Amino acid sequence: MTIIEKIWDSHVVYQQPGAPALLYIDLHLIHEVTSPQAFQGLRERGLKVRRPDLTVATTDHSIPTTDRSLPIVDEIAARQVAQLEANCREFDIPLYGIHSDRQGIVHVIGPELGLTQPGMTVVCGDSHTATHGAFGALAFGIGTSEIEHVLATQCLLQRKSKTLQVRVDGALKPGVSAKDIILALIARIGIGGGTGSIIEYTGNAIRALSMEERMTVCNMTIEGGARAGLVAPDDTTFQYLHGRPHAPKGAEWDAAVARWKQLVTDADATYGRTITIDAGALEPMITFGTNPGMGIPIGAPVPEPSQVSDPGEREALQQALTYMGLEGGKPLAGHPVNVVFIGSCTNSRISDLRTAARLLAGRKVNPKVRVLVVPGSQEVKRQAIAEGLPEIFRAAGAEWREPGCSMCIAMNGDSVAAGQYSLSTSNRNFEGRQGKGARTFLASPLTAAASAITGVVTDVRTLL
Amino acid sequence: MKFQMLQSRMVPMPQRNIDTDQIIPARFLKTISKEGLGDNLFCDWRYDAQGKPKADFILNQPRAAGAQVLLAGDNFGCGSSREHAPWALMQFGFRALISTSFADIFRANSLKNGLLPVIVPADVHAALFDAVASDRNVEVRIDLQNQTLTTPDGRTVEFPVDSFSKHCLLEGVDEIGYTLQHQAEIAAFEARRVGSVNTTA
Ligand code: SF4
Numbered sequence: 001m002t003i004i005e006k007i008w009d010s011h012v013v014y015q016q017p018g019a020p021a022l023l024y025i026d027l028h029l030i031h032e033v034t035s036p037q038a039f040q041g042l043r044e045r046g047l048k049v050r051r052p053d054l055t056v057a058t059t060d061h062s063i064p065t066t067d068r069s070l071p072i073v074d075e076i077a078a079r080q081v082a083q084l085e086a087n088c089r090e091f092d093i094p095l096y097g098i099h100s101d102r103q104g105i106v107h108v109i110g111p112e113l114g115l116t117q118p119g120m121t122v123v124c125g126d127s128h129t130a131t132h133g134a135f136g137a138l139a140f141g142i143g144t145s146e147i148e149h150v151l152a153t154q155c156l157l158q159r160k161s162k163t164l165q166v167r168v169d170g171a172l173k174p175g176v177s178a179k180d181i182i183l184a185l186i187a188r189i190g191i192g193g194g195t196g197s198i199i200e201y202t203g204n205a206i207r208a209l210s211m212e213e214r215m216t217v218c219n220m221t222i223e224g225g226a227r228a229g230l231v232a233p234d235d236t237t238f239q240y241l242h243g244r245p246h247a248p249k250g251a252e253w254d255a256a257v258a259r260w261k262q263l264v265t266d267a268d269a270t271y272g273r274t275i276t277i278d279a280g281a282l283e284p285m286i287t288f289g290t291n292p293g294m295g296i297p298i299g300a301p302v303p304e305p306s307q308v309s310d311p312g313e314r315e316a317l318q319q320a321l322t323y324m325g326l327e328g329g330k331p332l333a334g335h336p337v338n339v340v341f342i343g344s345c346t347n348s349r350i351s352d353l354r355t356a357a358r359l360l361a362g363r364k365v366n367p368k369v370r371v372l373v374v375p376g377s378q379e380v381k382r383q384a385i386a387e388g389l390p391e392i393f394r395a396a397g398a399e400w401r402e403p404g405c406s407m408c409i410a411m412n413g414d415s416v417a418a419g420q421y422s423l424s425t426s427n428r429n430f431e432g433r434q435g436k437g438a439r440t441f442l443a444s445p446l447t448a449a450a451s452a453i454t455g456v457v458t459d460v461r462t463l464l
Numbered sequence: 465m466k467f468q469m470l471q472s473r474m475v476p477m478p479q480r481n482i483d484t485d486q487i488i489p490a491r492f493l494k495t496i497s498k499e500g501l502g503d504n505l506f507c508d509w510r511y512d513a514q515g516k517p518k519a520d521f522i523l524n525q526p527r528a529a530g531a532q533v534l535l536a537g538d539n540f541g542c543g544s545s546r547e548h549a550p551w552a553l554m555q556f557g558f559r560a561l562i563s564t565s566f567a568d569i570f571r572a573n574s575l576k577n578g579l580l581p582v583i584v585p586a587d588v589h590a591a592l593f594d595a596v597a598s599d600r601n602v603e604v605r606i607d608l609q610n611q612t613l614t615t616p617d618g619r620t621v622e623f624p625v626d627s628f629s630k631h632c633l634l635e636g637v638d639e640i641g642y643t644l645q646h647q648a649e650i651a652a653f654e655a656r657r658v659g660s661v662n663t664t665a
Contacts, residue, residue: 014649019628022646024653027661034546036496045640050650056663062494076494083496094663115661127545127569143547143573145639153643155650159626161568191481192539195568225542227568246661256659291481291542312537316480409490430485430543432508 002265003232004163004198007138011121013155020157026120027132028150029106030057030093032084033411034125038148039087049091050154056115057088058096060105062411065374065401068098074413091151104377104403107131107345111215112379114244118233118260123150128345128427130221133230134214135237136263138198140228162272164197164226168205170280175461177355178213179347179425179444181205182220183285185277187295194226197272200265201231205279211240212351219346220427223292233260284460286332287429287442289320294429296332298447298459304328323431324439325419332441332457337423339416340371340452341434342445343401344408344426348376350383352425352445357389359449359463360396366455371398372414374406398452410435423451465578466636470560470606472532475522476596482536483543484570488552490544501548502555523556527600532559535592539563540581541570550574560606562613564589575629576639582606582613582623591615608633 001009014022028051035057042049049055062077064070072078081098088095096102102109107128110116116132122139123129125147132139142156150156168181186193199221201214209217214231221229231237238257241247248256283297294317296302305321305328308314321328326335342348342356353375365371373393375381381403384390390400407414408426410433416422418437425448429440441457450460492504510521517524534553540563541549550573553561560580571581584592595602595616602616608630613621631637643650 013653014646020626022643022649024650024657026657027663033493037498037547040497047640053662053664054660074494080494080496092664115663117659117661125545127543141545141569143545143569143576145547145573145576149640149643152640153647153650154654155643155646157628157639157643191542192565192567195539195565222569225539225567246663246665248659252659259659291483293481312478312480315478319479411490411494428483428485428543430483432489433485436489436508 002163002200002269002271003136003230003263004138004200006263007119007121008160010119020159022155023121023158025123025150025154025156026054027110027115027122028055029110029122029124029129030055030147031061031106031126032059032080033061034144035087035147036080036083038144038151039091041148042151047152049093049151052092054154055093055151056096057084057093058103058106058109059084059098061405061409063098063404064412065404065406065414068402077412101378104379105345105348105405107219108349108376108380111135111211112244112377114241114247117241117247118237119263123156127222128219130227130229131215131219131345133218133221133228134211136230136233136260138228138230141222161198161227162196164194164199165271165274166199166201166277167274168201168203168277168279170205170278171208172205172279172282175284175446175464176282177444177446178209178216180282180285181277181279182217183287183292183295183442184282186220186224186293187285189224189275191223191291191293192225194221194224197226199226199229200271201229206231207234210351211236212349215349216346220292223427232264284444284447286447286457288324288326288332289317290323290429290431292427292429292442294320295442298333298457299331301331302326302328333459335457336421336455337369337441337451337457338420339422340369340448341407341422341424341426342448343372343374343376343406345376346427347425347445348374348380350380353380353384353389354387356445356449357392359446359460360398360453361392363396363453365397365452367397369452369455371452372401372407373398374401375403377403407434409433423448423457467559467578467580467608467633469608470532471603473527473601473603474533474535474562474592474596475528475531476535476593477522478537478593480537481539481542484541484546484549485543487541487549488546493546493548498551501552505552505556530557532557533604533606534558534561535596536561536563539565539567542567545569545573547573547577550577550579554579562589562592575633578633580606580608580633584613584621584623588615588621
C-alpha cells in the first residue's frame with residue numbers, strides 16, 4: 001500500500017457500497033473568508049460544532065499588514081473579521097485572531113504550532129491546504145458546504161483519488177530551490193495535469209529538503225490540479241515537530257514517532273502513475289503567463305504562439321501574452337519589474353526570509369521597485385526580528401509588514417496596480433490575482449531578491 | 465438543490481483553464497453571505513474600468529439572458545476552493561456546465577449546490593462549440609437520471625456522475641443530514657482514535 005492509501009484506510013468511518021467513504025478529519029483549519037456561510041448554515045440547522053478541539057481558526061486573508069493597533073479601514077473586511085470572532089466565540093473554537101501573538105497564514109501556523117502531524121487528515125476551506133502534506137498528512141482544500149459538513153460531523157464524504165508518484169532525484173544546483181522543483185513539475189504536467197490525483201513526492205532530492213522546503217513543494221500541488229500532495233515523514237519531520245506547542249510530549253512522543261514511522265509506502269506498492277524529475281537538471285524557474293503551468297527556466301525564451309500546433313493552446317498562450325504585455329521568443333531575464341512580493345503560504349517562512357535577507361544584506365533594492373516583505377506569521381516575525389532581518393530589509397529599501405496573505409490575493413489593500421509587473425514568491429499568477437490588471441511573474445525567494453536589487457527579472461546565479 | 469432535467473441554450477466560453485479568480489475575483493470574497501455574487505460573475509472580463517458592461521463580453525449579450533448552460537473550455541474552475549464561484553454562476557442563472565474536465569474542488573463545490581458539471585469527450589465538446597457558433601439558439605438537453613446529454617443535432621451522449629452525487633441531486637438529499645444518520649459510527653471511530661491533538665489545550 002502507498003502512504004496515501006494507509007492514511008485513507010485508517011480514517012474511513014463508514015462506507016456504504018456505491019457511496020463515498022465517510023472520512024474522519026483530524027484537524028480542521030478555518031479562516032475568515034470561506035467560513036461565514038458555513039457557520040450560518042449550522043445556525044440555520046440548529047447544529048453545534050462536533051469537535052471544537054480539532055478545529056482552529058485564524059485571520060489572514062483580508063486583514064491589513066500595516067499597524068495592527070489601528071482599526072481595519074475596510075468596513076467589509078472588518079465585518080468579516082468580526083464575524084469570525086463572533087462565530088468562534090459562539091461555537092467555542094480557538095481563534096488566533098488579529099491581535100494574537102500566534103496569528104498568521106493558516107498554512108504557516110498549523111505546522112509551526114505542531115498541530116499538523118504525520119498520518120492526519122487535515123482540511124481547510126482553502127486550496128493550499130496541501131501544504132500540510134509535507135508532514136505526511138493527507139491534507140486538502142474544501143469548499144464552504146464541506147466546511148459546514150466537517151463542523152457538524154467532523155467527517156467528509158470523499159471518493160478515493162488516483163495516486164501519482166512524483167519522484168525527484170539528484171542534487172539541486174546552487175541558486176535552484178524547492179520552489180523551482182514545484183514550478184518545473186507544474187510546467188511539465190500543466191495546470192490540470194494532476195486532476196483527480198493525490199501526489200506522493202518521493203526521491204532523494206525530496207528527502208534532502210527541509211520541512212519548510214517540503215511545505216513549499218506541497219503547497220503548490222493544487223496548481224498542478226491535484227488536491228493533495230504529501231511527503232512520507234522521516235527524521236527531518238520528527239526533528240521539526242519535536243518540542244512544538246501541540247506536538248506530543250514524553251512517552252507520548254515516543255509512541256507517536258513509532259506510529260509515524262509506519263507511514264511509508266510499501267516496497268511492493270504501485271501508483272496510478274509516476275513522473276520522474278532530475279533535480280540536477282533544474283534551473284531557476286519563472287512563470288511568464290496567467291496560470292502557474294506557464295513556467296520556463298529563467299534563461300529560456302517565452303514560448304511563441306506561432307510555434308504551438310494545438311489551436312486551443314495557441315489561443316490560450318496568445319491571450320496570456322497579451323494580458324502580460326509580453327512577446328514570445330524572448331527570455332524574461334532583463335524584463336523590468338515594478339513590485340517584488342516576498343510572502344504567502346508558499347514562501348513566507350523564516351528560511352525564505354533568511355534566504356532573501358542574505359542576498360539583500362549590504363545591497364539596495366532598485367529605487368524603481370517597491371519591495372514588500374510579509375512574514376507568514378507572528379512566530380516568523382519574532383524569529384526574523386531576533387535575527388535582525390527586518391533591519392536588513394529596511395536598510396535595503398524594502399517594506400517590512402505584519403503577517404498575512406497580503407499581496408498574494410490582494411484582498412486587504414496590498415495590491416499591484418493595473419499593468420504593473422510583480423515578481424512574486426506566491427503561488428498564483430491568474431489575471432487580476434494581485435490586483436485588477438496586475439501582471440505576475442512567480443518565482444523563488446532567491447529570484448525575487450535578486451530581481452529586487454536589479455529592478456529587472458534576474459537569474460540569481462549572476463549575483464551569487 | 466435538486467437537479468433532474470434541463471433544456472437550454474448554451475453560452476460558449478472556449479478559453480481553457482478558466483480559474484476561480486476570473487469567475488469571481490477575490491475582492492468580492494469579503495462578503496459574509498452567499499448573496500449578491502451573480503452581478504460580479506466574471507467581473508474583470510465583464511465590466512470596463514468605469515464599471516460599465518463591455519458589449520463584446522458574452523455574458524453582456526442578449527443571448528446570455530435566460531441561458532442555463534455554460535459551455536466552457538477545458539479544465540474549468542481551476543484555482544482556489546472558493547464556493548463563491550458556483551454560487552455566482554448559479555445566481556447568474558446557470559444550472560449546468562459542460563466541459564471536457566473540471567478542477568476537483570470546483571466540481572465538488574458545484575455538485576453540492578445543484579450546479580451540474582457535465583463532462584463530455586473532446587469531439588463532442590468541439591461539436592457543441594461548432595453548433596453554437598453556427599446558431600446561437602441551439603439547445604442541449606441534459607437528463608441526469610439517464611446521465612445523457614442530447615446535442616442540438618440529436619445525438620445522445622452519456623456523461624459520468626458518481627452514483628451518490630446523482631442520488632443527492634435527483635432527490636435533493638442533504639449530505640449533512642445523511643452523515644448525521646451515522647453518528648453512532650462516528651462516535652465508535654472517535655473511541656478508537658489514538659494520538660489526537662487538542663486545539664483548545
Ligand atoms: S497566502 Fe495566498 S494562497 Fe496562501 S492562504 Fe493566503 S491567499 Fe491563499
